[in-house]
Amino acid sequence: MNKEYFPQEIEKKWQKYWEEHNTFHTSDESDKPKYYALSMFPYPSGKLHMGHVRNYTITDVIARFKRMQGFNVLHPIGWDSFGLPAENAAMKHGANPAEWTDENIAYMTKQLKMLGLSYDWDREVTTCKPEYYKWTQWLFLQLYKKGLAYKKEAAVNWCDKCATVLANEQVIDGKCWRCDSVVEKKYLSQWFLKITDYADVLLKDLDKLTGWGDNVKTMQANWIGKSEGAIFRFKVVENDLEIPVYTTRPDTVHGITYLVVAPEYKDIEKLTTPENKDAVEQYRANARKLTEIERLSTDRVKTGVPLGTHAINPFTNEKFPLWTADYALAEYGTGAVMAVPTHDERDFAFAKKYNLPMKIVIASEEMKQNIKDINKIYSADEVPLKEAYTEEGTLVNSNEFDGIKNTEAKKAITQYSVDNGFGEFKTQFRLRDWLVSRQRYWGAPIPVVYCDKCGIQPVSEDSLPVLLPEDVDFSVVGKSPITTSKTFRDTICPVCGGHAVRETDTMDTFMCSSWYYLRYADAKNSEKCFDKELADKWLPVDQYVGGIEHAILHLLYSRFFTHALHDLGLVGFDEPFKNLLTQGMVLKDGSKMSKSKGNTVDPDEIFENYGADTARTFILSDSPPARDFDWSDAGVEGCYKFLNRVWRMISANEDKISLDYVIPENRTKVNDDLVRTVHIAIKGITNDIANDFQFNTVISKYRELTNSISDWVGKAQWNDEDKSVFSFAIVSLLKLMAPVAVHLTEEVWTQLGAKTSIHDEKWCEYDENLAKTSSITLVIQVNGKLKDKIEVDASLDDEKLKETALSSEKVKQLVEGKTIVKIIVVPKKLVNIVIK
RNA sequence: GCUCCAGUGGCGGAAUCGGUAGACGCGUCGGACUUAAAAUCCGAUUGGGCGAAUAACUCAGUGCCAGUUCAAGUCUGGCCUGGAGCACCA
Numbered sequence: 020m021n022k023e024y025f026p027q028e029i030e031k032k033w034q035k036y037w038e039e040h041n042t043f044h045t046s047d048e049s050d051k052p053k054y055y056a057l058s059m060f061p062y063p064s065g066k067l068h069m070g071h072v073r074n075y076t077i078t079d080v081i082a083r084f085k086r087m088q089g090f091n092v093l094h095p096i097g098w099d100s101f102g103l104p105a106e107n108a109a110m111k112h113g114a115n116p117a118e119w120t121d122e123n124i125a126y127m128t129k130q131l132k133m134l135g136l137s138y139d140w141d142r143e144v145t146t147c148k149p150e151y152y153k154w155t156q157w158l159f160l161q162l163y164k165k166g167l168a169y170k171k172e173a174a175v176n177w178c179d180k181c182a183t184v185l186a187n188e189q190v191i192d193g194k195c196w197r198c199d200s201v202v203e204k205k206y207l208s209q210w211f212l213k214i215t216d217y218a219d220v221l222l223k224d225l226d227k228l229t230g231w232g233d234n235v236k237t238m239q240a241n242w243i244g245k246s247e248g249a250i251f252r253f254k255v256v257e258n259d260l261e262i263p264v265y266t267t268r269p270d271t272v273h274g275i276t277y278l279v280v281a282p283e284y285k286d287i288e289k290l291t292t293p294e295n296k297d298a299v300e301q302y303r304a305n306a307r308k309l310t311e312i313e314r315l316s317t318d319r320v321k322t323g324v325p326l327g328t329h330a331i332n333p334f335t336n337e338k339f340p341l342w343t344a345d346y347a348l349a350e351y352g353t354g355a356v357m358a359v360p361t362h363d364e365r366d367f368a369f370a371k372k373y374n375l376p377m378k379i380v381i382a383s384e385e386m387k388q389n390i391k392d393i394n395k396i397y398s399a400d401e402v403p404l405k406e407a408y409t410e411e412g413t414l415v416n417s418n419e420f421d422g423i424k425n426t427e428a429k430k431a432i433t434q435y436s437v438d439n440g441f442g443e444f445k446t447q448f449r450l451r452d453w454l455v456s457r458q459r460y461w462g463a464p465i466p467v468v469y470c471d472k473c474g475i476q477p478v479s480e481d482s483l484p485v486l487l488p489e490d491v492d493f494s495v496v497g498k499s500p501i502t503t504s505k506t507f508r509d510t511i512c513p514v515c516g517g518h519a520v521r522e523t524d525t526m527d528t529f530m531c532s533s534w535y536y537l538r539y540a541d542a543k544n545s546e547k548c549f550d551k552e553l554a555d556k557w558l559p560v561d562q563y564v565g566g567i568e569h570a571i572l573h574l575l576y577s578r579f580f581t582h583a584l585h586d587l588g589l590v591g592f593d594e595p596f597k598n599l600l601t602q603g604m605v606l607k608d609g610s611k612m613s614k615s616k617g618n619t620v621d622p623d624e625i626f627e628n629y630g631a632d633t634a635r636t637f638i639l640s641d642s643p644p645a646r647d648f649d650w651s652d653a654g655v656e657g658c659y660k661f662l663n664r665v666w667r668m669i670s671a672n673e674d675k676i677s678l679d680y681v682i683p684e685n686r687t688k689v690n691d692d693l694v695r696t697v698h699i700a701i702k703g704i705t706n707d708i709a710n711d712f713q714f715n716t717v718i719s720k721y722r723e724l725t726n727s728i729s730d731w732v733g734k735a736q737w738n739d740e741d742k743s744v745f746s747f748a749i750v751s752l753l754k755l756m757a758p759v760a761v762h763l764t765e766e767v768w769t770q771l772g773a774k775t776s777i778h779d780e781k782w783c784e785y786d787e788n789l790a791k792t793s794s795i796t797l798v799i800q801v802n803g804k805l806k807d808k809i810e811v812d813a814s815l816d817d818e819k820l821k822e823t824a825l826s827s828e829k830v831k832q833l834v835e836g837k838t839i840v841k842i843i844v845v846p847k848k849l850v851n852i853v854i855k
Numbered sequence: 856g857c858u859c860c861a862g863u864g865g866c867g868g869a870a871u872c873g874g875u876a877g878a879c880g881c882g883u884c885g886g887a888c889u890u891a892a893a894a895u896c897c898g899a900u901u902g903g904g905c906g907a908a909u910a911a912c913u914c915a916g917u918g919c920c921a922g923u924u925c926a927a928g929u930c931u932g933g934c935c936u937g938g939a940g941c942a943c944c945a
Contacts, residue, residue, distance in 0.1 A: 234939075237859050241941045248945085266945060279945090321943075346943045356945045364856095365943055449944055570940080640880075641867050647938095649867065653881055660895095661880085667895090706871080716869065719879035726879090798875050803926040805875060843925055849874050853925050 024666035026630025054090035056082040059565030063123035069605040083758035087782040095539040097144035106461040142542040146531035152463035153484035177205040211452040230598030244449025249433040253330040265352030270428040273417040274380035282306040283349035292327030367407035462525030470512035470519040533580040603647035639714035680746035701785040824850035
């Protein structure tokens, strides 16, 4: 064995060996229980960054640990390779995005291998390859057949810079998730997936996901945004239209003094009188011009214009005016809001501004005493309220509902509307359907055609994939490059054989990533999307690891897909990810690593200077996986030193180690202590991994064990007993470190004479009786304060501990002249003497 | 405004059940080895008080204020600060 540790040499050697021997191939056939460990697959952006290193190291250590524990582990990798950066790079260089993508994949593959990750490369998937996107298209058709994919004209989010529409989930604070430019609203005919059909079950089943963090679950719950309320229909006075309104406050219905429809409301023109037409048109035009950010700003002054028409409140037969205002949103509820200014902050502000009347219908006891004319309809100037009253109270001014508590009135009033045929109970979700078409080239083409005669027709399944054309001009501006192809557009109708044109929009890349974890179960299947039996065998994913930034996007879409595929009979389970670990960000000097800030650390440099084992050890060492991780050069150095220490400790004593040692039953105290220390370490490390993968404490326990062994070496006589005990300690240390320092342990293991890989070894077992020290430090407290510590034999019973405590000189001094009220003994730990 | 998470030395962080607060590491300081440096090894390192002392003793201490308990970083209630998510959602 070499005296010094040369990671670069041994890492290359073993990477080559593992690859040649296909060491990490996963068989579908095995008697062992299955375990599916998965990292979120990367976008091939060019180079790995430290976030990748952290993500893949965590999952790799989990996979290796489970393998040693006797599981048949599936640990695959692939590429989320469709998307805009490739297309933008292609535009810049005039090349096809496929080339740029392939180059990046090749480079990043090399890097992943340098990190020593135990992937089964035979299952690699690449979403931009026809053999993959064929099945993305096929799945789209299955959803289409089920009525879950549909096309509609709608106001959609448009990013001008990316020249495409975006899903709601991709708009962050009114800006594009990718390029940060302000998103506009456009009216376009687009493809949607009906995720709203699954809103209820996606919310409800969050409860089943006990292996997910609350942060992600509440984020999803908020996004789905369930609320319970009622729909009331109001008859229009001037014509025979009806306006349905969704409200969560049916209890306030007697207080309506006006009604607002969104500027985009479908019947708005019919609701506008000729005299008001110009003003309304102008208001609508203005509203269209506003950006999402301006419009959604809560501090914006509310504006609106009257339509000139009126509606009737069926509860009171009162007539009230109709307005349009952009604080009503076309996409939520029915696009119309019943306004009760006294009990809603927004309505209050609006009514104040336009001097609309107000009527109090919910009152607290205090209000009832202090407001004399509570039944009056007030003008906005006179109303005896400084702000809307949104607390609980009892109903006033509400006919037969007067005196009922408002919380109870909600149900009673809605029931009344049901009985009289002008309302119903309604559950409303904030979640909108998922817009999946993109006006871009580098994505899976949506497999439908538009026939001159038959209209929208799905492409027949046996003609899939619809291949991306290659005769395209990437230099075009303002339209999708795909539309420049001379061969793509014109085709024949699968129904009538007549002329048809292809859909030129491609799918959102999130569709590709919504099912890739299923494809790994059967990655090479050219006949099917995946075999159901194999999918049911491997899925759900036992441990999914990835960034929190996908809390809603990818994780919600994937859950939707799995539920839909389950209903289609394609899989036998409905939730894809049993346990989810959302890893924190990798920071440098307290802020996120980014090229613009210039605080990035290049993984290649770390591999080169210290080796992958150091990188792996360090990225796990300083913070628990879920927390942010602050990169420090000194920390890397420290881990490198530690690995060197381990190496030297073994290489210097190589001749004393034998792989078939026998630990003697009767051993010296010093040797017994070392044996116990090893068992304690095994127990601690095994538990730390089981308990939310606390790798930071795992690494510190490696160090503690190494320190203990090193101290022991200083005292060793090197007789046969010493050699056995030392061998046991070193072999255990190597196995415990094998999932993390994958190359170093393998090298040392074979240098010590092993014929098989350490990664095929069984995980260390511990003996509960030995996983504790032979003596303990008895803590002695007086009135709960630490007063003394005495080293005692661990076998002493409570009575003996009490005696020992009372015999302490310090205790004797303190107790003198006082009464002992009681003595509490915590077995094998502590004695607390309470005195007065 | 609503929801979730977090707050412990100079720093990252540790502490199954409530039971020695600060494991392990980084940094710093001191020492050994060396002609010297690097590397390596050994020791110290929460703050205050009293000490010549790196001895002994003592007080305080896990964001703040209360509470429960023999005992609180840990449990309960109320705040404060930071981060994240949602938000004119009727």
